[in-house]
Amino acid sequence: MKITYQTGLIPDTKDIVEVYRSSGIKRPVEDLARIANMYTNSNLIVTAWAGNKLVGISRSITDFYYCCYLSDLAVRKEYQKTGIGSELIALTRERIGDQVALILVSAPEAIDYYPKVGFDKINNGYMIKRSK
Numbered sequence: 001m002k003i004t005y006q007t008g009l010i011p012d013t014k015d016i017v018e019v020y021r022s023s024g025i026k027r028p029v030e031d032l033a034r035i036a037n038m039y040t041n042s043n044l045i046v047t048a049w050a051g052n053k054l055v056g057i058s059r060s061i062t063d064f065y066y067c068c069y070l071s072d073l074a075v076r077k078e079y080q081k082t083g084i085g086s087e088l089i090a091l092t093r094e095r096i097g098d099q100v101a102l103i104l105v106s107a108p109e110a111i112d113y114y115p116k117v118g119f120d121k122i123n124n125g126y127m128i129k130r131s132k
Contacts, residue, residue, distance in 0.1 A: 001050045003084060005091055009047055010039045015054040023074040024109065028132075044068065046091045048075070048084045055079045058088040060096075068096045070104040086117050 013036045017029045028034050039045065039059060048056030056075040062068035070092060075084045093102060105127065106114055115121065 003055065003079075003082075003087075004049045005087060006047050006049065007091060007095060008045060010045055011047055011054050011057065013039070016057060019054055019057055019074050019076055022076040022078070023080070024077065025072065025074040025107065027072070038071075042071065044092060044095060046088050046095070048079075048088060050079070056084040056088055058092055060092055062096055062100065064096060064100065066099070067101045067103060068092070070102055073104075073110075085113070089117055 013032050016035055016039065017032065020027045020029050020035075027038075042059045042061050044058075044060040044062050046058045047054060056079060057072065058070060058074075059072040060068050060070045070089070073085055073088060075082075075088075089102075096102065102119075104114070104119070105125075
C-alpha cells in the first residue's frame with residue numbers, strides 16, 4: 001500500500017497510542033490526556049498514513065531558526081524497516097531547514113538506528129529525568 005505523509009495534522013489520540021504500542025516506544029499510553037497535551041503543545045508533527053491508518057509519527061518542538069528537538073519518532077512494528085522513519089525525519093528536516101540543528105534523545109533500543117539515518121552522536125548533553 002502507498003504511504004502518504006502529512007505535516008501539521010494532530011491525529012486522534014487513540015490512533016497515536018496504537019502507533020506507540022505497536023512500535024515499542026515507551027510513552028504514557030494509559031494517560032490519554034497527557035498524550036493529547038504532548039501533541040497540542042508541540043509545533044511540528046509529521047504523520048505517515050497507509051490509507052486511513054496512522055502508521056508512523058514524528059513529534060518535535062522547534063523555534064524554526066536554531067534548534068529542533070525531535071521528541072517522538074514511532075512507526076508501527078509491521079511497517080518498520082520500510083523507510084517510513086527515515087522519511088519522517090527527512091520531512092522534519094525539510095520543514096526546519098539547513099540552519100536548524102535536529103536534536104534527540106534516543107531510547108536504548110534505537111541507539112543503532114540514528115547513525116544510519118544521518119545523526120551524529122553527541123557526548124555533551126545533560127538532562128534532569130522526569131519523576132513520573
